[in-house]
Amino acid sequence: MKKSFFILVFMTVFLLSCKKEETIPTSGTETIDNSLFGTTVYYAIGFNFAAASKVSSNQTPKPDLILELGATIDEFILQTGAGLNGFYLKGEYADAASALQAFSNLTAFSVSRWEEWANPVKPNQVWIYRSAEEHYAKIRIISTSSQDLDPRDYGECTFEWVYQPDGSLTFPAE
DSSP states (O other): OHHHHHHHHHHHHHHHHOOOOOOOOSEEEEEEEOOEEOSSSOEEEEEETTTTEEEETTSSSOOSBEEEEOSSTTOEEEEOSSSSOOEEEEEEOSSHHHHHHHHHHOOBOOOSOOBSSEEEEOTTEEEEEEOTTSOEEEEEEEEEEEEOOSSSOEEEEEEEEEEETTOOSBOOOO
């Protein structure tokens, strides 16, 4: 009985001490906004695909996507901290169902010309993003919204994303 008890205690301690490797997601849905933070040095919170999380623009790694408003309150722009032309508009669709279908069917791509910004960003668009490391993400714009505020207008964008961390030009079939 004592021997069984010690084996059980040993196995419990052993199993509890084993660390599980946390898997970073390669897809999801996220909302970012154009809020600025700080007092003397301003920074934004954007989204980083490799980390699958929101990150500050003043940290490393920098965000892949940062939301800005354009000249008008309803002009949304996605910028990148990668320092290269990294956006390609794959398509604009009449409704959410069509955009979702196109997003789901997008498993391979070829891009001849990358843009510096995703502009203008509108619901029911599908974009392809290229990072400085030549990794790719597909993005489906779900919604955008804005408010006329003083001193800075507020905007937010919700998107679905799938990240291809191996650098290939294919995405897994959904």
